[in-house]
Amino acid sequence: MSEDDKETQKSDIKENEKEESTEKESTEEKPKAKFTFKCTRCDACCAERGPIVITMWDLEMWARNGVVANFMPYFDIYQKPDGGIDLILKPLAPQPKEGEEEKSTKDPFGGVPIEELLDVKCPLYNKDDKKCLVYENRPLSCRTYPLEFDGKNFIVVDADCPGIGEEGMTKEDLKEMRETAKIMHYELTRMRIALPVLNQLISQKVMMDLMRQNMEAMSKMTDEDRAKLDEIFKKDREDQ
Ligand code: SF4
Ligand code: SF4
Structure with a gap:
């Protein structure tokens, strides 16, 4: 999913308590739709996820579980248009269909620009078996999807996720989902502070x-x- 899509799909879902009190205070104001979610395991997010941003939490978990090597082939550093950098799991470029010419603007080392992979399946998703190959070790971003926290508000990053609006979410489920989104925000911030420093140190060492x-x-x-x-x-x- 592209950043633009994410932006247009942004919809604040303020804390339940706030919603409830607003609804009580004014009957004239249209009440905000209550956020409910239950993952249907449709795997749509895995099948067209694009790059997945990696946090410190993920690296620490993988190191603890001794599985970092499984993720190594898919790591890449994404230089964002705003100058920042993210560690990502980069999708594999799709093979051109038979008779189709390769459209991609590959660089001389065979890299396909991230911008061309925004809707491509996660490299760890097995399409035939409809299965995540690393479910127990899936990144934090997959655990909180489609909810994110930007430091102020909770944001639904994929309004088309079929799990949104599904009944059955308890208050505890919602609390847990919000907690995970907050951890994701904190861990991503940690990563974004550490990564440029590490990047500089490693580049210097390589040079x-x-x-x-x-x-x-x-x-x-x-x-x-x-x-x-x-x-x-x-x-x-x-x-x-
Ligand atoms: S998070 Fe949404 S899109 Fe992903 S598997 Fe669950 S319901 Fe489907
Ligand atoms: S790591 Fe697993 S859960 Fe996350 S997008 Fe990939 S296949 Fe889906």
Whole structure:
């Protein structure tokens, strides 16, 4: 689901207590619809989820349960348009159908831009068996879906989720869902503070290692090889 879709689907669902008191105070005001939810396990969210943002809570849980390696192939860093970065589970690019040309604007290393994967299934969803392959270890974002908390309000991020409006939600269920959404917000904030620092440290370390490897390689070169390399650089400068 795209950010734009999410924005348009934003609907505040204030605390129940507030709704109840507002309804009591004014009979003229149209009462707000009460939020009820029961997951129907339709898996629609898994089948077209797009990138899933990862929190510190997820990393800590996976480390505790010894399953980080299962998620490694799908990790990616998403550079957001606002300059921030998120750790995400990146969907796999769908294979073009038979006879169809590949439309994607892949980069030279085979990466497909995130913007092209917003409605693509979660890489951990088995479409044939209609099953989450990591259900016990699913990320926090999947546990709170489709409810999120932005630090002030609760937000429904997918108004089309068939579970919304389903009867059977107890006060305790609602409280638990809100608590999970709040934890998600807190853990995502922690991640967004830590990630740029870690990213910088790791990039610096990688650069230093590359430079060290280059210097080692240069020191092992013969005079003849070094002369050839100088020649290549000289020609390159002349061509520019
Ligand atoms: S959260 Fe909504 S879309 Fe996802 S499985 Fe449950 S009912 Fe379906
Ligand atoms: S991790 Fe599991 S629950 Fe979450 S979107 Fe993927 S398949 Fe669905």
